[in-house]
Amino acid sequence: MEENSPKNSNFSFNQNVLFIKDRLEIDNAAKLVREALKRLSSKNRPNHLIIDLSQLKDADSAGITSIFYLKKEYEKCNITTEIKYASKKISEKLELFKPSNYQHIEKNKTFNLFYLFGEKAYKFLSEEIVSFFLLIANISFWSFTDLFKKKQRRKGETVNQAVAIGVNAVPIIVALSFIIGLVLALQSASQLRNFGADIFIVDLVVIAMMAEMGPLITAILVAGRSGSAIAAEIATMKVTSETDALKTMGINPLRFVVIPKVYGGVMTMPFLAMIANVCGIAGGAVAAWAYLDITPAMFITRMSESIYQKDILTGVIKSIVFIITIVITGTYFGLRVKEGARGVGIATTQSVVAAISLVIIADSILGLIFY
Amino acid sequence: MVQEKIIEVNNLTASFGNKEVLKGVSFSAYKKEITVIIGGSGSGKSTILNNLLRLYEPPANCVKIFNRDVTTLTEEELTRFYIKTGVFFQNGALLNSLTTGENIALNLEQHSNLPSAIINDIVKMKLKLVNLEDAFNLYPSQLSGGMLKRAALARAVIMDPPLLFCDEPGAGLDPVSLANLDQLIIDLRNKMNMTIVMITHEVSSIMRIADKIIFLDKGEIIFEGSPNDAVKSNIKAVEDFFGKGRGM
Ligand SMILES: Nc1ncnc2c1ncn2[C@@H]1O[C@H](COP(=O)(O)OP(=O)(O)OP(=O)(O)O)[C@@H](O)[C@H]1O
Numbered sequence A: 001m002e003e004n005s006p007k008n009s010n011f012s013f014n015q016n017v018l019f020i021k022d023r024l025e026i027d028n029a030a031k032l033v034r035e036a037l038k039r040l041s042s043k044n045r046p047n048h049l050i051i052d053l054s055q056l057k058d059a060d061s062a063g064i065t066s067i068f069y070l071k072k073e074y075e076k077c078n079i080t081t082e083i084k085y086a087s088k089k090i091s092e093k094l095e096l097f098k099p100s101n102y103q104h105i106e107k108n109k110t111f112n113l114f115y116l117f118g119e120k121a122y123k124f125l126s127e128e129i130v131s132f133f134l135l136i137a138n139i140s141f142w143s144f145t146d147l148f149k150k151k152q153r154r155k156g157e158t159v160n161q162a163v164a165i166g167v168n169a170v171p172i173i174v175a176l177s178f179i180i181g182l183v184l185a186l187q188s189a190s191q192l193r194n195f196g197a198d199i200f201i202v203d204l205v206v207i208a209m210m211a212e213m214g215p216l217i218t219a220i221l222v223a224g225r226s227g228s229a230i231a232a233e234i235a236t237m238k239v240t241s242e243t244d245a246l247k248t249m250g251i252n253p254l255r256f257v258v259i260p261k262v263y264g265g266v267m268t269m270p271f272l273a274m275i276a277n278v279c280g281i282a283g284g285a286v287a288a289w290a291y292l293d294i295t296p297a298m299f300i301t302r303m304s305e306s307i308y309q310k311d312i313l314t315g316v317i318k319s320i321v322f323i324i325t326i327v328i329t330g331t332y333f334g335l336r337v338k339e340g341a342r343g344v345g346i347a348t349t350q351s352v353v354a355a356i357s358l359v360i361i362a363d364s365i366l367g368l369i370f371y
Numbered sequence B: 001m002v003q004e005k006i007i008e009v010n011n012l013t014a015s016f017g018n019k020e021v022l023k024g025v026s027f028s029a030y031k032k033e034i035t036v037i038i039g040g041s042g043s044g045k046s047t048i049l050n051n052l053l054r055l056y057e058p059p060a061n062c063v064k065i066f067n068r069d070v071t072t073l074t075e076e077e078l079t080r081f082y083i084k085t086g087v088f089f090q091n092g093a094l095l096n097s098l099t100t101g102e103n104i105a106l107n108l109e110q111h112s113n114l115p116s117a118i119i120n121d122i123v124k125m126k127l128k129l130v131n132l133e134d135a136f137n138l139y140p141s142q143l144s145g146g147m148l149k150r151a152a153l154a155r156a157v158i159m160d161p162p163l164l165f166c167d168e169p170g171a172g173l174d175p176v177s178l179a180n181l182d183q184l185i186i187d188l189r190n191k192m193n194m195t196i197v198m199i200t201h202e203v204s205s206i207m208r209i210a211d212k213i214i215f216l217d218k219g220e221i222i223f224e225g226s227p228n229d230a231v232k233s234n235i236k237a238v239e240d241f242f243g244k245g246r247g248m
C-alpha cells in the first residue's frame, strides 16, 4: 500500500511509483521536492521510478520544473525515471516548460587575498596610472587651447560652473573655517598662557590659517561637494551614452563638460581660500578676545606684522593646484564607470576619497617646495 | 459562456499639472484575452498602464482589477496583487547591479520557499523560452537592446502571473525574434490562461495576437474592436495606423 505519504499531501510513493495529484504549484512544489530527495538517500530506494501524473490536474512552471528537477536528480543516482500518464493539458505544459540544459557558472565566492591584491596592484600600475596621466595631459592641453577658442563650450557654462563650485560653497566654508579658527585658538591659548606668550596667539592663528588650513579646508570641502558632483555627472552621462551622443555630434565631451569646470573652479577657488582665511582668523580673534583678553584692535595691529606676502601667494597657488586635482580626479573616476546605477555610486565614492588623498599629498609636496 | 472581466476601467482621467493626458477612458479586459492598446506616441498608453498598476494614484472607482477597486487595496493586498501581476516595463527596468539570472530569480526568491536549485532551473527554463540561455551570468549592461527586452519578458512571467502587462515588448526586435515572442505570448495565454494587456506599435504583431484593440488618440479611445474591424473601421487615424504600418 501507500507508504511515506504525509497526510493531506498531493503526492504519495508506492514502491517505484511517485503519484502526484491535484495541483503542483509554486506554493507546494518545495515540499514534494524535499520529500522525494529524502527518499533518494534512504536505503529502500528503487532503481526505476515512474512519476505518475494521471491524477495531476494543474501545474505551473515551478511545478513542472520541480518534476523535471526530480527526474534529473534521480537519474544522477542511476535511477531511470519516466514521466507518465500526463493529461493533454499537463503534457502541453511539460512541452512548454521543458528544462534548459544550459550550465550556468556559479559565482566565484571564494577568493584568494594575495591573488586579488596582486592582480589589483598590477592592474593599477599598468592601466590606471597611464590613463590618469593621459587624462591630465588632455585636460591641460584643452584648458590652455580653449582659453583662446570659445567654440565647444556652451555660452555661460563657465559662469554656471563658477557659481556651482565656488559661490554656492561660500556659506559652508564661512561657517566651518570660523569654527576651526576658533577651536585652533582655544586649544593653543592655555598653552601659550603658561609661557606668558599670549600675544603669539595671533601669529599662530594667522600663519596656520594662511599657509595651511585655509586652502586645505576649502579643498576638502570642495572635494566633497563638487568633486563628487563632477564624478556623478560624468558617470551618469557615460552610463546613459550621453558622452557618446556628444562625440557623434562632433563635440569633445572633455571640452564640453570638463573644461568649463576647470575654468569655473580656478576662477573661484583662490577667493574661497581667502574667505576661509579671513573667517578662520576672525574665529581666532574671537577666541583670543574671550580667553586671553586680546582686543580686536590689538589683534589687528599684531596681525599686520605676522602676515607675509609669500603666504598669501602660496595660498593662491595651492588652491589652484587643489581645484585642478579635484576636477581631474572627478573626471577620471566618472569616465571609468562601468555598469549602471551602481557604477555611478562607486565612481562617486572613489572620486571623493581619491580627491581628498591627492589634495593632501599635493599639499605636502607644495609645503616642501614653499617652505 | 459569459467571460470573466479581469480589468474594468471606467471613465479614467489623468493629468500632469494642468495638462490632461487621459480624458475619461473606459474599457474592459477579459480573462484569457490579449488586449492591445495602440495609439500615437504620447497619447497616454504608458499612463494608462501606470494607473492600472497603481504606480500613479487613479481616482477612486475608476479601475477595477480582479473585481477590486485598486485604490482600496491595503499595502499587503497590493503586494499580493503585484505578485499575481507580471509587468514588462517600456525600458526593461532590469536591476543593473544583478546578473540577468539574479534579476529573474529575484521574485521567486522573495515570494516562494523553493530551494535555490529549482529556482535556478526555473530561471534557466524561462530564459530558454525567450531564447536567451547564455545571458544567465551576464549583467544587463552587457546585453543588447533586443536581449534586454527578452530578459525583461522572462522576468515578467517568472511567477506565471494570471495577468501580464507589457509596454512595447516587441520594439527593436528583428522580425524573427518578434514572431517567436508573439508565439510565446500566445502559448502563455493558451496554456496558462493568462490575461494579457499589451502596448505595441508593431502592426504585424497586432494582427497575429490581438483579440481586441483599443486605439488611443490624445487621451481618448477612438476605436475598440478586433484587428479585422480596425482595418476597415472608416476612422482615419486608425486606418492610417494600419495602412502606413503595412507600407501601403
Ligand atoms: N511624469 C510626467 N510628467 C509630466 N508629463 C508626463 C509624465 N509622464 C507622461 N507625461 C505626458 O503624458 C503624455 C502621455 O505619456 P505616455 O507616456 O502615457 O505616452 P505613450 O502613449 O506611452 O507614448 P509612447 O508610445 O511614446 O511610449 C505625454 O504627453 C507626456 O508628455
Ligand SMILES: [Mg+2]
Residues within 6 Å of the ligand: B045, B046, B047, B090, B167
Ligand atoms: Mg509609453
